[in-house]
Amino acid sequence: MSNRLRAAALAAALLPLASPAEAYWEYGHESVAGVAWLQMKPATRAAVARILKDGALLETPTCPVRTIEQASVWADCVKPLGDRFSYAYSWHYQNVDICRPFDLKSPCKDGNCVSAQIERDARLLADPATPRREKVMALAFLVHFVGDLHQPMHAGDHGDLGGNKVAANYGYIGGRMNLHSIWDGPLAERAISTPPGGPAGLLAAVSPERRAAIAAGSVTDWSREMWERARTLAYQTLLGDPCAKEGGARPTLSEAQTQALIPQVREDIVEGGIRLARLLDDALGPDHKAPGQKKPSAS
Structure with a gap:
């Protein structure tokens, strides 16, 4: 077991249950940003580098954004600053019921969900x-929230705060x-560090044609994909019936199940990185394109 994984396990054993806004731990977010x-x-x-040079304007010296990797964890780093950023608490996730037809309307009321904030940023x-x-x-919010969306437990829910109430x-x-x-910690750790590891290793395994296919679609399309993975991979792998009421013995994610999930978790991370790159290429490119915006018609 790596030092990082030991630290993650110890933290999980000693700290209170994570809130639904606790996100993908540093390794997952930094890897999405690196891809x-x-x-x-x-x-x-x-x-991006020019924008990050203005990081001091945020006035969060304990949470710098000098690199895209630092920016990827900024939205979590500022949580201890209390009222300054408490308004963003619900922006890290969307509790879309895995046992009902996919629908973002209720979880994203008034724009208070991760997909709506991705589009806004x-x-x-x-x-x-x-x-x-x-x-x-x-930029800091966008880099973080695209990572959040591609952790399935931020995209699907069964009345349990995205699996936070499912002891396992x-x-x-x-x-x-x-x-x-x-899914936030040890499983992501195993997946990212599995050879070929790191952002370069993750991306190298994806052909140019596959990258183009991953980058296609809308934020809603990506939300639907991750919601489905929350149901069929996260909940179903651990519980069998993803819509069953919790009860009985505390379930265990076995080594065999972990090994089976690793390829998909790697795919989640590389998809998040490729899609983040597309959003940034669009927004910061010469056409200044953004999700949901139509170009003005020529007069």
């Missing part, structure tokens, strides 16, 4: 009139572990 950095166009990398980045401070904040063991690791924290 995006490698995948985006050179001009986009330069634009992309629009802010695409708008040349957005002030510099708001632009760097939109990860192999022999128990304590305060739950379905959500397993």
Whole structure:
């Protein structure tokens, strides 16, 4: 077991249950950001770097955004700052019921869900009139929230705070572990570090044609995909019947189940990175495209 995984296991055993806003732990978010950095166009990398140079405007010195990897965890890092950023609590997830037809309308009421905020942040980045401070904040939020959306337990729910109330063991690791924290931490750790590991290893395994297919679609399409994976992979693998009421013995995600899930978790991460790169290429490119926006018709 790696030092990172030991630390994750210890944290899970000692800390209280994670809230639905606790996100993908650092390794998952940094990996999504790293994939995006490698995948985006050179001009986009330069634009991202220019925006991040304004990071001091956020006035969060304990939570720097000097690199895209630092920006990817900024939205979690600022949570201890209390009222300054408490408004963003519900933006990290969307509790879409896995046992009902897919529907974002109720979970995203008034825009308070991860997919709505992804689109909002992309629009802010695409708008040349957005002030510099708001632009760097939109970039940090966007990088983080695309990572959140591609962790299935942030996209699907069964009345249990995205699996936070489903007590579970990860192999022999128990304590305060739950379905959500397993996917946030040790399972992501195993998947990312499986050779070929890291952002470069993850991306190298995907052909250019496959990358183009992954980048296609809308934020709603991606939300539907991750909601379905929450049902068929996360809940079903652990519980058998994803819609059953919790009860009986505390379930355990076995080593065999973990090995079977690793390829899909790797795919979740690389998809998040490729799609983040597309959003940034669109928003920061010459056409300043953003999700859901139509170009004005020629007069």
